[in-house]
Amino acid sequence: MKIEETLQLAAETAGVGTWHLTLPENELRSSPRCREIFGLSADAAFRYEDFLSAVHPDDRALVEAMVEHALDPKGTGLYELDYRVLYPDGTVRWVGGKGKAFFEEQNGQRVATRFIGTVLDRTERRKIQDALIEAEKLAVTGRLAASIAHEIRNPVDAVMSLLYLIRSESSETKRSEYIEQAEGELSRVAEIATNTLRFYQDPAGLTTFDLADLADTVLNLFRGRISTSRVKVQAELPRGVFVSAPQGELRQVVANLVGNALDAMPTGGRLILRIRKFVNSRTGKQCVRLTVADTGIGMSPEVLARVFEAFYTTKGAAGNGLGLWLSLEILKRCGSSMQVRSAVGRGTVFELSLEGAEPKIRS
Template structure:
């Protein structure tokens, strides 16, 4: 006999039998039928259980119906309690139809008479084949479950969001990436209360066309609505999962890629390009105005040599100081990010009064009330010309923003930045003007962005922020647009350290958002 046939006819039998003669006849019958037999006989439940716990389980169990201390039905019950899938064939000397039916109902695979063993071999072969089929099917089911579990884990771990929807737009599945992106909980997404149209109406439009045509779209960008009502940019891909079924039963997979980081990167690149253009533009302008500045400086010098009244002499000195500041700004602009002069100890309050004196005619013309609440220790180690430029920009913008008869509040306090632990001065410039909408507020520090039409350059606030940053401080803004009975207003708040960090520290340090506008600031700006 070849090796393949020998392996095929290997048979391990567990025999539950108390009669050695019957066991001998049974063994001889099976060997004559061509089986390479390994048969173990047991008579008690403990012996049977011991054999079932062996590593090599039997191929079939043959059990006599009646034994002195055991029985075929008891053996079958013991096998079922182990959970093993082993063919069980009951046999007995006298077989009644009722006994056979009871045995089959209890789970026996067949019932054979000891007087007629001709059915035994076919029954064993049949049950072995069926057991092998069940084993293969169970293995396939386990493999399928394992594959589904791996796929589920993979989908849940994907950084790419996945939604599955029915044709009506009801969400039937959502992975964790979608929950993280949109902020909805799993229960909310799958409850049926949330549909694709609430995430984006555009999704519903594409969904209906896709269900009818089954033609996949090219990926497209949309703004998805999150749980808190905000929007997030996303790239969407859609595909029909089961195009062979009826339209009403189809499911659609919707892939959602978060574009927020990409949009931010594009915005950074856009701003960087604007900065480069601004730098070249500023350098060009500063170069062109150097010659006329020199001529004006000479003229002022000649005027200063003449006999002048004290008031005229005072205004001449102010003009000379401002001209010196313009000259300093032009030189600084050529270098742009490096300070043009060495910092000195300056009096912030004196700078404020100087700027207000220069703007006094505009303030008087528009009947604007200026309130001062200057309680800070004013001495700072800074570039006085640069700080004067910042103050002129902020107060000048406030004058442009308020209506005739408006109010501007200037407030200073000695404070500490708790993020760095550094002492300094906080200066607040607040007005009760029209205020700004959120879109405008987001862009006011961009170069060349202006709300003043042809009269504005769009560089004032951008340069002011760079100056404050170079002084290792920060500048913040809070604004509310006038709407109906709600008054608007704007608050600019800057923090300047009293002492700059020693050389070797970073030249530009962004201070954290810890200096929150106070109630007094809010009231002064009309934002209370």
């Protein structure tokens, strides 16, 4: 048996489909398992156009962009992506694809001539991931509820004290001062409630919004904890920087990063939130970088290497190891990314790269 046949048999046994795209003709050859993963019979015709048609309409643009990126002669030629496919009977399945483009010199230019790869049915894995994501969202809700209860308790306690003073105060001037202070504390409660509702009332899917507003909302939710933890906030949040993202989920990501930063500074420190515009050198698109940094305890290289792994935590019983994993999954799903660097005793920096957007004009 030839080596190629042995490898093909091993792939088929493992449930992996293989494909080979010849360029520039776009001539596609695929294994029987590959065609089955796309909902076709093992001996069905399967052209490159059939592949694109089988991709779920909501994922097609992303798949085409990733293929284009892999075939870019200036890039690495690597391709990796999870996406949905739509079977002829309407069934939706998840597919994990990996590939590599090969280039040759033609007329002094580097040109892609072959593109090979594998596909694997990841539907069950995605179901498990989705279940974990929903579980973590519930856990985040619980943690936020505890934080919000703490935030509300302080102004409510202040109002109760002020009401007691008002009842026992004979000076009209003092009573007016106490009433004004009580109104300020109640306004704080109303602000907390408004910011909390924003977490759960944002429209689903991608929306265009001012990133500074989102960052301010998160900081407001943590205001009480920040003030009692000897943490100074350095916020560089220019207005008018718009992004396209799932707003509620991105707010959850930022809240998770801010919460982790505060955990890393038990004796105080500096929390930095910064928004900057930049141009993606590969695509030429306008992008936005949101930085969340702290001057806390930092992470060792061993911890840093596993920081995005599901269920990996250094917080013991206080953590479940899903927060950063979920944050990265949320960003991946909207075509964004996150990088991290850290040093023990110096702190940690998370950088979110998001797609910039023009504000939508309301008629």
